[in-house]
Structure formats: structure tokens, C-alpha cells
Amino acid sequence: MTLHRRMVWTAALLAATILIPSTAPASDRPAKAAPAAATPKDGSADADTAPADANATTTAAADDDEDTILDPTQPDFTLVSLPTALRVPRHRSAFRVTHRFNRPLGAGDVGDLASDFFGFDTGAQIGLEYRYGLMRGTQVGFYRTSDRTIQFSLEHDLLRQQGGRPFGLTALAFAEGTNNFRDSYSPGLGLIVSRTLADAAALYVEPIWVNNSSPLPKALVDANSTFMVGVGGRFRVRPTVYLVAEVTPRVSGYKGDRGSTGLIAFGLEKRAGGHLFQVNVADGVSTTFANIARGGDTAGDGARNWYIGFNISRKFF
Amino acid sequence: MVWRGRALTLGLLAAAALAAGGCDERLSDVTGPTPNLQPTFSSIQRDVFAATDSAGRPACTNCHTNQGRNPAGGLNLLGDAAYAQLVNVPSRGRPDVLRVKPGDPDGSYLVHKVEGRSDIVGARMPLRGPYLTAGQILVLRRWIALGAPNN
Numbered sequence: 001m002t003l004h005r006r007m008v009w010t011a012a013l014l015a016a017t018i019l020i021p022s023t024a025p026a027s028d029r030p031a032k033a034a035p036a037a038a039t040p041k042d043g044s045a046d047a048d049t050a051p052a053d054a055n056a057t058t059t060a061a062a063d064d065d066e067d068t069i070l071d072p073t074q075p076d077f078t079l080v081s082l083p084t085a086l087r088v089p090r091h092r093s094a095f096r097v098t099h100r101f102n103r104p105l106g107a108g109d110v111g112d113l114a115s116d117f118f119g120f121d122t123g124a125q126i127g128l129e130y131r132y133g134l135m136r137g138t139q140v141g142f143y144r145t146s147d148r149t150i151q152f153s154l155e156h157d158l159l160r161q162q163g164g165r166p167f168g169l170t171a172l173a174f175a176e177g178t179n180n181f182r183d184s185y186s187p188g189l190g191l192i193v194s195r196t197l198a199d200a201a202a203l204y205v206e207p208i209w210v211n212n213s214s215p216l217p218k219a220l221v222d223a224n225s226t227f228m229v230g231v232g233g234r235f236r237v238r239p240t241v242y243l244v245a246e247v248t249p250r251v252s253g254y255k256g257d258r259g260s261t262g263l264i265a266f267g268l269e270k271r272a273g274g275h276l277f278q279v280n281v282a283d284g285v286s287t288t289f290a291n292i293a294r295g296g297d298t299a300g301d302g303a304r305n306w307y308i309g310f311n312i313s314r315k316f317f
Numbered sequence: 318m319v320w321r322g323r324a325l326t327l328g329l330l331a332a333a334a335l336a337a338g339g340c341d342e343r344l345s346d347v348t349g350p351t352p353n354l355q356p357t358f359s360s361i362q363r364d365v366f367a368a369t370d371s372a373g374r375p376a377c378t379n380c381h382t383n384q385g386r387n388p389a390g391g392l393n394l395l396g397d398a399a400y401a402q403l404v405n406v407p408s409r410g411r412p413d414v415l416r417v418k419p420g421d422p423d424g425s426y427l428v429h430k431v432e433g434r435s436d437i438v439g440a441r442m443p444l445r446g447p448y449l450t451a452g453q454i455l456v457l458r459r460w461i462a463l464g465a466p467n468n
Contacts (some may be wrong), residue, residue, distance in 0.1 A: 185340045212340035219344050219356055220459045 002292060039288035062121050065089045067136065073202040074194075074235060074278045076313050077131055077141075079246045080265035081287045082206055082230040085170045085194035087157060088133035098127035098145075098310035100285035106299070119308045143288065144180075149289045151176035162238035168194040172208070176288050186212045186290035199236065202275045204246075206230035213293035214254040218291070223253040240271040244278065248292050256295035261304060263296045267311070278311040285309070347452035350374065352462075356459040357468045358400060374447045391465040392416070401468045403427065410438030419465040422458035432459065433437060 002124045038154040067089035074086040078096060087095055103119035105217040116122060129143040137157035146149045161168040175187040190208030197203065218224035232246030249262035267280030283304040284297035322332040345352040350372035364370070366377040378388040383398070391409045393402055403417045408426040426437075431449050433441030441448060449457070451453040460466075 184342060187340060212342070215342065216455070217342040217344040217347060220347065220455055224341060 005140075018206065023131070040205070065136070067133070067283060068092070071196070072199050072239075073196040073234065073307070075234075075242070075271045076269075076278075076311075078311065078313075079204065079232045079234060079244045080267050080280045080282060081263070081292060082170065082204065082232050082246045082248065083153075083155065083170075083192060083282060084170050084202065084204060084234070085192050086135055088131050088139040090133045090136050092133050093317075094131045094313060094315045094317075096129040096131075096313040098129070098287050098309065098311050099124040099306055100287065102281065102285065103304040104297075104299070105308060106303070106306060107279070124309070127287050127289070138237075139182065141214070148180050148217045149176055149178050149288055150181040153182075157190070161194065162311050166195060172190070174289055176290050184212070186210055188289055190289075201233055201235045201290075203233045206232075208289060208293075209313070210290050210293040213290050215294070221254060223255075226253040226255065228293055230292075242269045242271070243267075244269060244280075250293065250295065254293070256293075258292075260295035260298060263292050264304075269311075274315040274317075276311070276313045278313075280309050280311065281306055282309065283307070299301070321408075328347065348456055349450050349452050351453060353447050354453060354456050356463060358460060358467065361457060361460055362394070362399055365449070365457070367401060372447055372450070374449060375443050377443060379434065402465075404465050411436070416430065417465050419460055420462060422461040425461050427452070428458060 013233040045183050047239065067087045071086065074084050077084055077086050077088070077096070078146070079097075089091075101122050101124045102115055102118040103122040103317075105113060107113075107117060109121040113119070124163050125146055127143055127145040129141060131139050131140050131141045133187050133224060138154050141149070141153040141155070143153070153172065156171045157168070157229055159165060159169040159173055170192040172188075173188070175185060178184040179184070188210035190206055193205045195225055209225060209227050213226040214221045214224045228248050228250045230246060230248040230291070232244065235243045235245075237243055243266070247262060247264045250256070261283065263284050263286055265280055265282035267278045269276055269278035283298075283306055284291075285297070285307055286292045286294065344355070348354040351368075352368040353371075354360055354364045366381070369376045369379075370434045372457075377394045381392045381394040382388055383395065388394075393399065404419060406416050408414055408416045411426055414424070414426040415431070416426050422428050429437050430442045431454055433448070443449075
């Protein structure tokens with residue numbers, strides 16, 4: 001454990017000391033005209049697509065970075081919990097807050113549910129995330145949930161969907177640890193295969209391997225790692241309204257406790273300037289990769305427990 | 318410069334891949350009062366059957382012994398006799414259930430007795446407690462699930 005903790009910190013230090021000085025100067029970046037960063041790639045001009053403030057507009061346009069231009073099919077960095085292929089522009093950032101309320105929606109009758117305001121009255125697992133664009137196509141993330149789990153992530157664009165290429169490909173590496181990153185480390189690797197369909201939808205297939213996904217020592221379990229494949233999409237039903245859905249079946253390795261199922265989540269969201277508001281329902285409160293690998297939550301009779309939650313994200317660009 | 322940044326990022330991803338293998342939880346965090354307990358027969362006999370642990374759980378061999386008395390329940394957990402009296406041997410209280418059924422913890426009467434299930438004859442073991450912790454029972458179950466080898 002100590003060895004891996006050292007290795008994880010070493011990797012983080014490498015990121016800080018090597019990658020930041022190596023980012024390309026402006027002169028090395030392709031000169032792509034971005035005459036109006038406020039205008040989404042599809043050209044729709046509804047007021048909601050404008051950046052939240054004038055400073056962001058001015059800065060984005062001056063930055064000459066196509067990553068600052070809104071992609072209407074990829075307005076956010078996650079679906080519900082799974083990552084998307086959206087890039088953080090170089091030296092820009094984004095913030096996200098997640099809530100997953102602890103009350104199973106199926107507990108009690110409808111009156112009980114309504115009196116608890118569909119679970120919003122109960123305690124929640126809260127997460128705060130900050131993403132930063134190290135350089136074009138590379139972002140790092142820091143995510144902490146209220147159960148004191150901290151997850152560091154690194155995403156790097158390998159291929160973009162452009163020209164004749166029908167899909168994009170992003171590499172993903174992450175490490176999470178409980179007790180404020182002092183115990184139970186679960187590192188992992190993954191790929192994000194993405195495809196946008198005109199301005200209507202974005203689809204994702206995400207093979208992800210998570211080490212130490214079992215909460216028990218490997219001496220006590222058949223497998224201590226999980227290979228899962230997240231599948232999801234974001235569907236634009238109105239210019240600024242989306243439906244999102246994701247499912248993450250475990251293909252091999254540790255598959256959670258008996259009766260646990262692959263996590264399923266779906267949500268409805270509204271984009272407003274640089275914000276995105278999402279209400280979601282999932283069969284678990286998991287938002288980090290190792291917890292997603294542990295699967296959804298089931299009741300004693302094997303039925304799925306469903307939980308309500310929300311995500312709010314804000315792009316600082 | 319761009320290629321350098323991309324190469325370094327990919328290098329970092331490769332470093333992350335190297336770091337991503339082999340993390341594990343500490344078994345001693347699970348086994349609590351028996352920090353050296355492993356899912357092997359020799360360890361279970363040494364740390365559970367023949368030893369009182371730091372939580373006060375009495376050694377099974379206080380009663381399940383043939384030294385100076387008849388073994389309780391006809392089960393002698395001392396030394397070399399223990400394995401032969403446990404594995405694939407019908408229990409005295411429930412002759413239809415094996416004391417240890419290799420590969421099947423839930424079908425093993427030893428597990429039923431230490432978990433205090435409703436189908437057992439007589440009392441939960443160890444008699445009057447303190448009982449095995451959940452972690453100690455997990456280790457016992459794992460040894461049986463692995464085929465209850467005499468290791």
C-alpha cells in the first residue's frame with residue numbers, strides 16, 4: 001500500500017513539474033478563427049448559449065482556442081457520473097457539484113416519498129470537482145466526495161472526431177483513495193470512445209479498468225479489479241435541454257456484493273450560459289470510478305434501489 | 318513543443334498504468350484481533366482454533382480437545398486430528414450437513430455454528446462468546462470457498 005501511495009504521489013508530482021512547463025506557447029497552436037466564442041458550433045443563437053459574463057466572452061475570443069467554443073452535443077464533462085470527451089481549454093477550468101440523496105425512492109409509499117420531497121429532505125453524498133486544462137486536449141481533475149474519498153484524474157485526447165474519422169478517442173487515468181486519499185487506493189485506466197451525431201446527440205463507449213475495486217483484501221475475494229464498459233449518451237431534445245443516460249455493466253473481475261448490478265443512471269438537464277443543471281436518478285449514489293465498479297444498490301429482495309440527485313457544473317471559459 | 322507535451326502526457330499515462338496495479342486492502346484491517354490470520358488451514362488452526370485472541374474470544378480447543386476429556390460435540394480441533402475431523406465429515410448435531418463442505422461455505426455446518434444460524438443444534442460457538450468477528454468468519458469462509466485445502 002505504501003509503495004503505491006508513493007507511486008501515485010510521484011505521478012502527481014510529475015504532472016506538476018513536467019507537464020505545466022511543457023505546454024505549447026500560443027505561437028505553436030493552430031491559428032483557428034474563433035470570431036465569436038459565444039456562438040455554438042451549430043450556430044444557434046439562443047440567449048442561453050451565451051457565456052455567463054462578458055469577460056468570459058472577451059477572454060475566450062481572444063484566446064483563439066477552439067475548445068472555448070460551445071459544442072452543443074457535449075455541453076459538460078460528464079454524463080451523470082461517466083466522463084465525456086469534452087476538453088477543458090488550455091489554462092481554463094470548470095467546477096462541478098454533485099449530490100446523491102440517500103433515500104431510496106422505493107422506500108415507503110408515495111405519501112412518504114412526497115413528504116420527504118422525493119428524497120431531497122434526506123442526507124446526501126456531496127461531491128465537489130475541479131478540472132483544469134493543462135494544455136490543449138489534456139485536463140486534470142480533482143474530485144472529493146463527502147465520504148472523504150478523493151479522486152485525481154487525467155484525460156488526454158488521442159484522436160478527435162474530424163475529417164473522415166467517425167469517432168474520438170480519449171485516454172483516461174485516475175486514482176482514488178478513501179480517508180482523504182490516505183487509505184484504500186483504487187487506480188485505474190480507461191478509454192473514452194465518443195461520437196457526436198450532428199447537433200442532436202453524443203454517444204460514448206468507455207472501457208475502464210479499476211484496480212482494487214473490492215473493499216476486501218484480495219486474499220478474501222476471487223478478483224480485486226474490475227473491467228467495466230460504460231455506455232451512455234446525451235440527447236438534445238431542445239436547444240438547451242438534454243436527456244442523458246448511462247449504464248456501466250461489469251464485464252469481468254470483481255462485480256460487487258451478491259446481488260449488485262451494473263450502475264444505471266439517467267437525467268434531465270438544462271444548459272444556461274456556462275452552467276449546466278441536471279436532475280438525475282440512479283440505482284446507487286456512486287460517482288467515483290471505484291464506486292461505480294462496485295455497482296448499483298439492491299434491496300433485500302434483489303430489486304434495484306433508486307436514488308435522486310443533481311449535478312451543477314460551471315465552466316470558467 | 319506540442320509533440321513534447323503530448324509525449325510527456327502519454328508518458329504520464331504510462332506511469333499511471335504502472336502505478337495502477339497491485340493496490341490492495343490490508344488483511345489485518347479485516348481480521349482485527351487476529352492480525353496474522355490468513356485463509357489457510359494452518360493459520361486458522363493456529364489463530365482461531367488453538368488461540369484465545371486479544372478480544373477475549375476463547376480458543377476452540379479449550380473444549381474441542383481430547384486431552385483430559387472427551388472432545389465437545391465429538392470434534393477434536395487439536396493438532397493433526399483437526400483437519401480429518403472437519404473436512405467432509407458429517408456433523409454430530411446435523412448428520413445431514415458436513416462440518417466443512419469444500420467449496421461451499423454456506424453448506425458447511427462449521428460456518429452455521431460460528432454465525433449462529435437458526436438451523437444449528439445447540440448453542441452458537443464459541444459457547445457464550447465472545448464470538449468470531451465478521452472478518453474472522455470471512456477468512457474462514459474464504460478458506461472453505463477455496464476448497465478447504467490442508468495447507
